[in-house]
Amino acid sequence: MLKKERHDFIMRQINLHNRVLTSDLVQLLNVSEDTIRRDLQELVDENLLYKVHGGALSKSYHSSFDDSTVYARDSKIAIGKKAVQLIKDGMVVLTGGGTTILEFVKRLPQGLSATFFTISPLVAVELAKYNNIEVILIGGLFSKNSQVTYGGQVITQLSEIKADLCLMGTSAIHPDEGLTDTYWEINQLKKAMLACAKKTAVLCISEKLDIALRLRVCPIESISYLITELEVGHESLAGYRAKELNIL
Amino acid sequence: MLKKERHDFIMRQINLHNRVLTSDLVQLLNVSEDTIRRDLQELVDENLLYKVHGGALSKSYHSSFDDSTVYARDSKIAIGKKAVQLIKDGMVVLTGGGTTILEFVKRLPQGLSATFFTISPLVAVELAKYNNIEVILIGGLFSKNSQVTYGGQVITQLSEIKADLCLMGTSAIHPDEGLTDTYWEINQLKKAMLACAKKTAVLCISEKLDIALRLRVCPIESISYLITELEVGHESLAGYRAKELNIL
DNA sequence: ATCAAAACTGCGGTAATTTGCGCGTTTGAT
DNA sequence: ATCAAACGCGCAAATTACCGCAGTTTTGAT
Structure with missing residues (x-):
């Protein structure tokens, strides 16, 4: 050479x-x-x-100062590290978008061999840095706010996927109300994502705990893992522990 | 010999x-x-x-291995500015990926109202900064090399689109050989893009002129506009002027 | 056809580049 | 403080590049 x-x-x-x-x-x-x-x-x-x-x-x-301006970056890094534990070789993973997911992707082990579906262009670009990860970007209308694809086409494509695990960021989570969101389209999108994965992990910084917004995505029981930056035994998580979902 | x-x-x-x-x-x-x-x-x-x-x-x-600092950035900016002239309100535009296209997108007028299809996540993110542009990201396998989506799914979706103009970067262009490329998948992709647009503009820095690679994308006649950083009358473009495509 | 000029090719000798190895030093984690 | 890994420096061997020269071939004009 x-x-x-x-x-x-x-x-x-x-x-x-x-x-x-x-x-x-x-x-x-x-x-x-x-x-x-x-x-x-x-x-x-x-x-x-x-x-x-x-x-x-x-x-x-x-x-590039992009990283340092991420809000609550340390918390998101901590969450990302925890989320990495859920990923095993050979898995088919579906991810949403957002800065928390992005921190997660950056902390995947180099040699990981897996298939990732994502609705976020930025996540796709980051995932592409791993040689052994196959990246499929789900296309459709592109949301200027959320920086993810959405709309009917996305939901149709999601319905054809069967993933082992879905990782999504969250706008709000509440022990009784479950996952909620503000925008109709995002709401529909999350429902579709949940529907196509065997298990779902919600990545959530602690300040979004115990909040309920207008639109219901799913009850708390539909979630398999809740990942926050807090210690597993932290008191803020008591209400969720009662619901017997796995807390990391 | x-x-x-x-x-x-x-x-x-x-x-x-x-x-x-x-x-x-x-x-x-x-x-x-x-x-x-x-x-x-x-x-x-x-x-x-x-x-x-x-x-x-x-x-x-x-x-093809772009440095982190965009290679020949000045030329690409010049090309981007020229390409903007082709865009009118209400148009449906299809774009590929690459740094040249990115410079083009950055130079679109703020008020522009149009619909953009793209296979490049990075282009989509950049386009999302314009309020009146509808952005549709075409999804599929994500290429680690080219940073664009590709594969059968992309080509299927492309076949359903009818665009007014297709803007693509180029690996190589030659007066007699036309557009050529090195990778099979990218080659197929470009053919599909050409097929779904009424007109095609090729963005090409001058050092990629007069080069022919292994795989043929299309003859020079299939191209409507050739945009380089050179003056329209530059001697390097003589071979292309003879082919009666529009040179900008 | 003929001849001179120009171009082309290979060779010898020399200079420059590249690479791996030894060895003492520096660095970073425990 | 200690130790292994990483580092940098100089050296030697091998490969590659360059320069000038001479023999040969090609070119082009008479």
Whole structure:
């Protein structure tokens, strides 16, 4: 393999995953560590990436402030990490959109082999960074507010899917009222998503607990897992524990 | 064997494999290394390939790996501005993906009222910033390389659309060979896109001119507009002017 | 057809690039 | 504090690139 090809390969990995480990590159490209280190140094000289102990990082990754402006990001990261535990090799997963789901996707293990359906373009782009994940983006009208696809076409396509697990963010959850939402279309969408998955996990930062909105998506019993940033035994979750859904 | 024959042979290898090793060419063509090196140098002078230590790489191959900093961004912005002129209120537009298309979208007038179909999640997200544009994202398998949806489902959905204009980026364009591409799936996709639009505009930075890859998408006659960053009268476009497509 | 100029090719010698390895140093986690 | 992993530096071997030269072929004009 020519040096230029290695450089291109490395840059591709960087653009795809925002980071790369020296040891991984050694295996993937089948050259010595020294060569990789020299390659990385040359790419640094060309101002194309940052080098760190153990590998390299994307330049744009650091300069993009997108992440830091995410509301309650720490909570969402914690939720994302917990949600990752539910994912096993070979699973068919359906996800919604939203910043919480996005944090979850970013924390999936590199080698994971699975199939993901999603209605969120941003989630799809993030999922595409994993080599062994097949990504199917469900198309339809694109919602400017929620940044997900919706409408009849989406619901029709959902009805043809059978997923092992559905992961969705939430607008509001309440022990008695269950999942609720404000917009009719989103409401319909969530119902369709629930219907096509064996199990459903709801990702929910604690401040959205105990709230009920106008439109009912489903009763609390339809949910398999509730994932918040709180400890499992936290008192705020008492009302949900009584409903015998799994709390993570 | 004549020099011209060697050059053709080398270019064929390049278009086929995107790369070629000097040592291989020495064996295949049964000439000295110096001759090969001189051949490669001449092809570089003709702007047909990149020479690297140990061999040469295809130009289009190289540009298909976009750097994190958008490659040739200024050119793409210029192309985007020209493409905007083709868009009128009420139009139904179909777009592909890629950084050039993205620059085009960013330069649409704010008040524009139109319907956009797209196979690119990133384009969809960008289009969603316009209040009066209806965005329909065409769903399907998501390509990790091209960052667009593809596959049978996409093609089926495309067949149900009738668009006024199709805007697509390009891997390579050639006066005689027309539009060509390297990947089968993308090739099929582009054919389907062409088929469902009344007119097609190809957005193409000048360095992708006069290149032919393995798979044929369509002859030059199927294209309505060719948009490059060059002036309309630029000499590089002479071969295309003869084909009576509109050059912007 | 003939001859000179230009182009092409291979060869020898030299310079530059690339790569892997050894080895002492630095780094980061426990 | 300690230790393994990661790092950087210099060196040597191998490969590749470059330069000038000479022999051969092609070109083009008479």
